[in-house]
Amino acid sequence: MSKRLASWDSIIILLTVAVLVIASLIVDNFGTSRNFTFMVLDLMPLILVALPMTFIIVTGEIDLSVASTLGLTSSLMGWFWNQGLSIQTIIPLCVLIGAIAGALNGFLITGLGLPSLAVTIGTLALYRGLAFVVLGDGAVADFPLSFTNWVTSGATNILVLIVVFALIFGVVLHATPVGRSLYAIGANAQAAHFAGIRVARTKFWLYVVSGAVSGLVGVLWTLRYSSARADNGAGLELAVVAAVLLGGVSIFGGKGSLPGVLAGVVLLTALQNALRLEDVSGQALNIVTGALLVLSVLLPNVVNSVRGNWQRRRLRQSAV
Amino acid sequence: MFRHRLAVIPAAALLTLAVAACGGTTKDSSAGDSAGAQTGASADPNAKLKEGLKIAFLPKQLNNPYTDVEVGGGKVATEELKDEYKLVGPNDASASSQVSYINTLIQQQQDVIVVAANDPNAVCPSLNQARAAKIKVVTFDSDANKTCRDAFINQATTEGIGQSLAKMALEQAGGSGEIAVLSATPNATNQNSWIEVMKTELAKPEYAKLKLVKVAYGNDDDQKSFQEAQGLLQSYPNLKVIVAPTTVGIAAAARYVGSSSYKGKVQVTGLGLPNQMRQYVKDGTVKKFALWNPADIGYLAAYAGAALSSGQITGAEGDKFTAGKLGEYTVGKDGEIVLGPPTEFTAENIDKFNF
Numbered sequence: 225m226s227k228r229l230a231s232w233d234s235i236i237i238l239l240t241v242a243v244l245v246i247a248s249l250i251v252d253n254f255g256t257s258r259n260f261t262f263m264v265l266d267l268m269p270l271i272l273v274a275l276p277m278t279f280i281i282v283t284g285e286i287d288l289s290v291a292s293t294l295g296l297t298s299s300l301m302g303w304f305w306n307q308g309l310s311i312q313t314i315i316p317l318c319v320l321i322g323a324i325a326g327a328l329n330g331f332l333i334t335g336l337g338l339p340s341l342a343v344t345i346g347t348l349a350l351y352r353g354l355a356f357v358v359l360g361d362g363a364v365a366d367f368p369l370s371f372t373n374w375v376t377s378g379a380t381n382i383l384v385l386i387v388v389f390a391l392i393f394g395v396v397l398h399a400t401p402v403g404r405s406l407y408a409i410g411a412n413a414q415a416a417h418f419a420g421i422r423v424a425r426t427k428f429w430l431y432v433v434s435g436a437v438s439g440l441v442g443v444l445w446t447l448r449y450s451s452a453r454a455d456n457g458a459g460l461e462l463a464v465v466a467a468v469l470l471g472g473v474s475i476f477g478g479k480g481s482l483p484g485v486l487a488g489v490v491l492l493t494a495l496q497n498a499l500r501l502e503d504v505s506g507q508a509l510n511i512v513t514g515a516l517l518v519l520s521v522l523l524p525n526v527v528n529s530v531r532g533n534w535q536r537r538r539l540r541q542s543a544v
Numbered sequence: 545m546f547r548h549r550l551a552v553i554p555a556a557a558l559l560t561l562a563v564a565a566c567g568g569t570t571k572d573s574s575a576g577d578s579a580g581a582q583t584g585a586s587a588d589p590n591a592k593l594k595e596g597l598k599i600a601f602l603p604k605q606l607n608n609p610y611t612d613v614e615v616g617g618g619k620v621a622t623e624e625l626k627d628e629y630k631l632v633g634p635n636d637a638s639a640s641s642q643v644s645y646i647n648t649l650i651q652q653q654q655d656v657i658v659v660a661a662n663d664p665n666a667v668c669p670s671l672n673q674a675r676a677a678k679i680k681v682v683t684f685d686s687d688a689n690k691t692c693r694d695a696f697i698n699q700a701t702t703e704g705i706g707q708s709l710a711k712m713a714l715e716q717a718g719g720s721g722e723i724a725v726l727s728a729t730p731n732a733t734n735q736n737s738w739i740e741v742m743k744t745e746l747a748k749p750e751y752a753k754l755k756l757v758k759v760a761y762g763n764d765d766d767q768k769s770f771q772e773a774q775g776l777l778q779s780y781p782n783l784k785v786i787v788a789p790t791t792v793g794i795a796a797a798a799r800y801v802g803s804s805s806y807k808g809k810v811q812v813t814g815l816g817l818p819n820q821m822r823q824y825v826k827d828g829t830v831k832k833f834a835l836w837n838p839a840d841i842g843y844l845a846a847y848a849g850a851a852l853s854s855g856q857i858t859g860a861e862g863d864k865f866t867a868g869k870l871g872e873y874t875v876g877k878d879g880e881i882v883l884g885p886p887t888e889f890t891a892e893n894i895d896k897f898n899f
Contacts, residue, residue: 252652253651253652253653258651259647259651262644262647262648262650262651266644266647306571308570308571308572309570310568310569310570310573311569311570312569363639363665363666365664365665365666365689366571368569370569372669376669445640448640449640449643449663449665449666450666450668450669451640451663451665451666453639453663453666455638455639456639456640457640458636458638459636496644497644497648500644500645500648501651501652503630503632505606506606506633506634506635510635
């Protein structure tokens with residue numbers, strides 16, 4: 225129990241709660257229902273993309289193409305809409321295209337055995353490039369109001385969506401054999417293979433899921449800003465990876481929990497929101513986020529090595 | 545086995561969305577399904593301008609020299625008005641990054657948001673939320689969709705620029721002689737419409753002795769513009785003035801003329817940036833050129849915002865208000881407020897401008 229309390233993800237959860245409470249008390253206009261809505265809308269793309277990203281990082285891989293997939297589906301959504309397709313066809317189509325984009329990543333990584341960092345940096349450029357081919361510098365904006373309102377008219381719809389997705393991913397990761405196999409792969413892929421886990425196949429489907437979710441977020445992003453553009457979501461991949469690492473997931477795989485990641489996302493968003501309300505400039509915001517990320521990687525290592533030293537010293541003393 | 549379990553996630557997402565796909569809303573069927581304009585209260589032209597209004601500027605991106613001059617003008621105006629000035633903005637000019645800032649300004653209960661929209665539609669829902677919270681929205685530089693702002697500060701009309709170009713050409717030519725235009729690309733929308741207005745002006749009796757011999761295109765490329773200027777002077781030895789309605793063209797033409805034997809014989813004028821043109825104005829190659837004054841844009845935007853917030857104007861066509869040193873303005877169609885004729889820069893005043 226004491227070990228559980230000291231783990232990084234519980235620290236981050238406590239920190240998040242602390243930030244929320246303190247910000248509500250001292251930052252004007254932070255704890256209002258309208259600000260809550262704004263925060264939920266800002267959280268949405270980060271949190272949804274962070275869910276499959278957590279799975280992927282837990283297996284020791286990474287997917288940097290998520291934001292470009294988002295941009296590609298956003299572009300295509302605009303293009304399909306201009307072609308006269310119905311929005312009810314476009315939305316599942318965009319999710320499907322996201323899944324296909326993810327499947328290509330998955331194939332290159334598991335089928336050809338290429339490193340995921342290199343592959344997804346490549347498709348990061350590739351998918352963003354395709355997005356610009358589809359829509360250029362233009363924007364498509366005349367989506368039906370009933371759909372854009374579904375996203376923008378309050379926190380309820382999006383909050384329900386986030387909770388449903390987080391529950392599904394949380395249960396899969398923490399309460400099923402699939403989830404346990406992900407940790408096994410991340411801890412030692414070869415051992416996992418010999419334990420009968422289909423490593424390649426599992427990873428492949430993780431990329432498909434990541435692509436599909438990115439495609440869905442592309443749709444939601446487009447509806448939220450009522451603007452289909454090729455540059456939508458640019459840079460989101462780094463924010464997502466930052467939030468996942470901040471949430472205590474090890475970049476080397478095998479470690480981390482979904483509640484920690486959710487707390488990481490909320491912490492980042494709430495902190496930015498509160499600082500912005502206090503008129504902290506954009507550059508300073510980046511400094512805070514960056515420092516937080518470095519600390520989140522640094523601190524657990526420091527704690528571990530201190531603990532290691534201490535244990536070694538005790539062993540030495542008892543030997544004497 | 546794992547395949548099936550993981551495949552459930554995208555499949556479920558697809559299924560949920562597909563279930564919703566019964567009706568079928570297409571571009572055609574949803575035509576006209578757009579946000580309606582707000583109906584405002586009536587304007588009270590005698591209302592006093594309120595003091596202590598919170599006026600926030602949200603440019604496309606921070607740390608851009610041109611934008612800095614614009615918002616600098618806004619700061620001067622807020623000081624005159626005894627209002628509170630605030631400048632916020634994203635580090636990148638992407639479509640959606642402004643939205644979080646607008647949301648923050650709503651939470652801070654600002655009175656006026658002066659914004660240059662990175663995307664006319666992406667900022668719309670937020671701006672309308674701001675207006676629902678009784679915040680007045682003024683756009684500058686690049687307009688938002690007109691259904692989601694109260695007024696737009698238009699830096700210059702096509703007519704204003706075209707007339708100013710013709711007038712400067714006449715002055716520089718000394719009333720008569722051959723002139724040529726050095727434009728951007730053959731299909732540059734702005735430049736072409738200015739040149740059209742210029743031609744209409746030249747057809748008037750007072751311009752009868754002025755002859756436009758050629759419109760050359762430097763493609764907004766420094767080297768090409770330089771060569772085109774050279775070519776113009778070789779083909780038309782009697783040329784008196786080169787009019788370049790583009791900042792690239794005018795700088796290249798001035799550089800060529802200033803370093804050739806034509807210096808002092810051929811005048812260069814048009815639209816340029818003071819910082820780029822300063823040396824040519826000082827060495828006498830260029831006597832006069834024009835551009836809207838970015839500081840005035842911010843200045844006018846702040847006054848328009850204060851007038852809106854005080855109820856002097858509602859943004860309806862025909863509303864009148866006074867913008868400090870710039871004088872009286874009338875709101876035009878669709879809430880547009882035109883800054884006025886461009887500012888002319890000469891050796892006397894150029895050192896007052898830094899952009």
